[in-house]
Amino acid sequence: MDTGSPDDTGAAGATGAEPEAVREAVRDEPEWTGLPPGLLRMRRLLLVAWLGLLTVAAGVLPGLFLGPFWAALALLPLALMTWGWVMLERNWRSWRYAERADDLLISRGVLWREQTVVPYGRMQLVEVTSGPVERHFGLASVQLHTAAAATDAAIPGLDPAEAERLRDRLTELGEARSAGL
Secondary structure, eight states: OOOOOTTOOOOTTOOTHHHHHHHHHHHHSOOOEEOOHHHHHHHHHHHHHHHHHHHHHHHHHHHHHTOGGGGGGGHHHHHHHHHHHHHHHHHHHHOEEEEOSSEEEEEEOSSSOEEEEEEGGGEEEEEEEOOHHHHHTTOEEEEEEESSGGGOEEEEEEOHHHHHHHHHHHHHHHHHHHHTO
């Protein structure tokens, strides 16, 4: 029984050109990088904090002043918190970026998929920002600015070291590409 080689496509009767075409297609596929799990933890904590307060306010206050039947209002923010918990993970999994030879790809979105292509030569400014909550979780965001406001892009929730590495690399590539314009 023939198990095949790692380069074998498994197609019976394939010509010699097809495996090469398959290898070429795989080589053209960018190597995607996802976001670290710290971003998901941060967003979930914020969800629980805000909707937890809303749950208490919607359940305890009406229960005390209007009667125990009105305490059932707490179920609505509690259901919203459960739904949000699942949706945050789906959104977090949808974010990814890839560095290619001439541009940066950013892909995101669950229901509406959006893919942004930012050519290195069009980048004018690359910022690394980190607010107080992001710093607490050890995260930073990279903001890319181009001449066209519609192509400004951001990559949220990166490790600070990765954000700085990406900023330096994108700045270096942007300077090299814009020099050729």
